[in-house]
Amino acid sequence: MSHADSQNAISIRNLRKTYANGHVALKGIDLDVKENDFFALLGPNGAGKSTIIGIISTLVNASDGTIKIFGKDVASHVYEAKQSLGVVPQEINFSQFEKVADIVMTQAGYYGLKGSLARERTEKYLKKLDLWDKRDNRSRMLSGGMKRRLMIARALVHEPRLLILDEPTAGVDIELRRSMWEFLQEINRNGTTIILTTHYLEEAESLCRNIAIIDHGQIVENTSMRALLGKLAMQTLVFDTVNDISTAPQFNDPEVKCQWIDSHSFEVTMSTDRDINALFTALNQQNVLIKSMRNKTNRLEELFLSRLNSR
Amino acid sequence: MFANHKYIAFETIVVKEVRRFTRIWLQTLVPPAITIGLYYLIFGNLIGRRIGEMGGYDYIDFIVPGLIMMAVIQNAYSNVSSSFFSNKFQRCVEEILVSPVPNYIILLGFVAGGMARGLAVGIIVTLMSFVFTSLSIEHVWLTILVVLLTAMVFSLAGFINALFANTFDDISIIPTFVLTPLIYLGGVFYSIELLPAAGQWVSALNPVLYMVNTFRFGILGSSDVNIYWALFMLVVFSAVLFAVALILLRRGTGLRH
Numbered sequence: 265m266s267h268a269d270s271q272n273a274i275s276i277r278n279l280r281k282t283y284a285n286g287h288v289a290l291k292g293i294d295l296d297v298k299e300n301d302f303f304a305l306l307g308p309n310g311a312g313k314s315t316i317i318g319i320i321s322t323l324v325n326a327s328d329g330t331i332k333i334f335g336k337d338v339a340s341h342v343y344e345a346k347q348s349l350g351v352v353p354q355e356i357n358f359s360q361f362e363k364v365a366d367i368v369m370t371q372a373g374y375y376g377l378k379g380s381l382a383r384e385r386t387e388k389y390l391k392k393l394d395l396w397d398k399r400d401n402r403s404r405m406l407s408g409g410m411k412r413r414l415m416i417a418r419a420l421v422h423e424p425r426l427l428i429l430d431e432p433t434a435g436v437d438i439e440l441r442r443s444m445w446e447f448l449q450e451i452n453r454n455g456t457t458i459i460l461t462t463h464y465l466e467e468a469e470s471l472c473r474n475i476a477i478i479d480h481g482q483i484v485e486n487t488s489m490r491a492l493l494g495k496l497a498m499q500t501l502v503f504d505t506v507n508d509i510s511t512a513p514q515f516n517d518p519e520v521k522c523q524w525i526d527s528h529s530f531e532v533t534m535s536t537d538r539d540i541n542a543l544f545t546a547l548n549q550q551n552v553l554i555k556s557m558r559n560k561t562n563r564l565e566e567l568f569l570s571r572l573n574s575r
Numbered sequence: 576m577f578a579n580h581k582y583i584a585f586e587t588i589v590v591k592e593v594r595r596f597t598r599i600w601l602q603t604l605v606p607p608a609i610t611i612g613l614y615y616l617i618f619g620n621l622i623g624r625r626i627g628e629m630g631g632y633d634y635i636d637f638i639v640p641g642l643i644m645m646a647v648i649q650n651a652y653s654n655v656s657s658s659f660f661s662n663k664f665q666r667c668v669e670e671i672l673v674s675p676v677p678n679y680i681i682l683l684g685f686v687a688g689g690m691a692r693g694l695a696v697g698i699i700v701t702l703m704s705f706v707f708t709s710l711s712i713e714h715v716w717l718t719i720l721v722v723l724l725t726a727m728v729f730s731l732a733g734f735i736n737a738l739f740a741n742t743f744d745d746i747s748i749i750p751t752f753v754l755t756p757l758i759y760l761g762g763v764f765y766s767i768e769l770l771p772a773a774g775q776w777v778s779a780l781n782p783v784l785y786m787v788n789t790f791r792f793g794i795l796g797s798s799d800v801n802i803y804w805a806l807f808m809l810v811v812f813s814a815v816l817f818a819v820a821l822i823l824l825r826r827g828t829g830l831r832h
């Protein structure tokens with residue numbers, strides 16, 4: 265084991281998965297996530313995110329490849345690896361007939377936590393996740409957001425060093441989503457490495473420091489959030505003209521894309537760090553008089569999608 | 576995982592299993608008590624008087640050990656098959672699978688849960704038998720040993736059934752088509768001396784026959800079969816089923832894609 269391994273919360277090499285029906289879900293994934301990172305695994309539905317998490321948590325058998333959690337191979341050091349891993353799955357997977365507190369207590373027992381310690385932890389995490397009042401309710405009586413939070417409490421009861429959440433905020437309303445984000449940020453500050461999958465870019469943007477984008481079972485981008493934002497930061501400006509225009513104005517810069525909308529408007533798409541003055545100079549030369557200009561709100565999400573679609 | 580952690584995990588599974596069948600006692604403990612009570616009443620008491628003796632005992636005394644065994648077998652089996660399958664069905668089996676609990680602890684935990692249900696029902700129907708007859712137990716330790724081994728064998732079988740099951744139908748097919756015939760033809764109601772030679776020979780292949788007869792020997796002091804051979808077979812069955820269940824768990828049959 266190299267020294268670098270021990271700095272990684274997780275280290276995935278050449279991970280492949282072909283399901284029994286022949287579907288190739290993962291085509292050789294390599295991924296490292298550093299200890300203490302807050303990492304996003306972003307990708308459209310069916311990209312293979314849940315498959316990766318399934319293999320990490322041993323619910324899915326890999327076809328090939330290795331996974332190390334804090335340097336411990338999941339295949340050969342399964343107990344150590346699992347002890348430092350907490351998983352919040354995409355789908356509800358607790359018994360509908362059990363009481364909230366029992367679900368968390370039982371999970372503590374699976375990790376070898378004794379009665380008093382298990383009770384202490386159960387109380388601690390149910391309180392943190394605002395479920396303590398519901399502790400004696402049967403789990404099926406909980407709302408969607410509460411069920412999701414129950415799975416987070418359950419995943420934390422053995423205080424893992426690495427927490428993986430598979431689309432934790434899917435179906436959770438905005439207000440609750442914010443409070444969940446704050447909670448995750450807090451435990452990340454306290455030293456828990458977090459990996460979450462999502463297809464909301466906004467979520468990755470506001471939470472994560474590093475990001476990998478997966479599509480069709482392959483990592484297509486693996487970088488810092490900031491670098492990705494920079495790469496994707498394009499803006500579209502809509503111009504209204506005083507005079508009639510019959511075609512889009514020309515800019516002799518291949519990085520600037522211009523499109524005619526109608527006789528009094530056109531739009532220009534370019535990187536946010538470009539100088540707009542150069543545009544006006546070029547427009548002046550072509551005798552195009554601008555009445556007004558506005559920024560078409562530039563959803564990073566749209567660009568993210570166009571990026572994936574272009575592959 | 577440390578030994579004490581494994582023990583805590585084992586205890587967690589067993590407590591959960593016992594809590595499950597005691598919580599739904601109307602579905603788990605009452606039906607076998609009613610069924611077996613009716614057998615006592617109708618076959619033992621009413622019809623049994625006309626049958627007279629079987630294998631050298633009053634008919635009621637002959638069938639009580641068989642019926643207790645039947646209750647133990649059916650309940651041990653169905654506890655594990657339905658509990659483990661419903662864990663699969665609701666996906667909460669994933670809670671255990673992601674945790675560091677080793678496979679053999681998972682297996683032991685569920686099997687112990689099934690044995691607990693088998694024994695609980697066994698004790699209930701034994702106490703009920705006192706209403707109809709007063710049996711004393713000839714060989715206490717042997718009787719206990721046989722009940723435990725039998726409950727274990729069928730708990731293991733129920734576990735394997737649940738691993739392969741994809742629907743609730745799949746956990747009722749085996750009991751209906753395999754378990755019930757084995758039990759009814761396993762010497763619960765008659766001594767195999769009644770059968771022609773061919774019938775006796777076929778019966779010798781039925782594991783339930785050994786369990787019922789050894790148990791009956793423990794209580795009454797007489798049996799159709801060799802006790803040591805029967806005990807040996809029970810141990811072999813347990814070991815084989817345990818190994819098979821472990822291999823399946825390790826492969827992830829029915830659990831991991």
Ligand SMILES: Nc1ncnc2c1ncn2[C@@H]1O[C@H](COP(=O)(O)OP(=O)(O)O)[C@@H](O)[C@H]1O
Nearest residue numbers: 283285287289308309310311312313314315832
């Ligand atoms: N058990 C399975 N059998 C066959 N194909 C599957 C199975 N589970 C997932 N898949 C397929 O594998 C691909 C990746 O799925 P998944 O990992 O769930 O994607 P994501 O979580 O990114 O939405 C999808 O095309 C999905 O249909």
Ligand SMILES: [Mg+2]
Nearest residue numbers: 313314354430
């Ligand atoms: Mg998914």
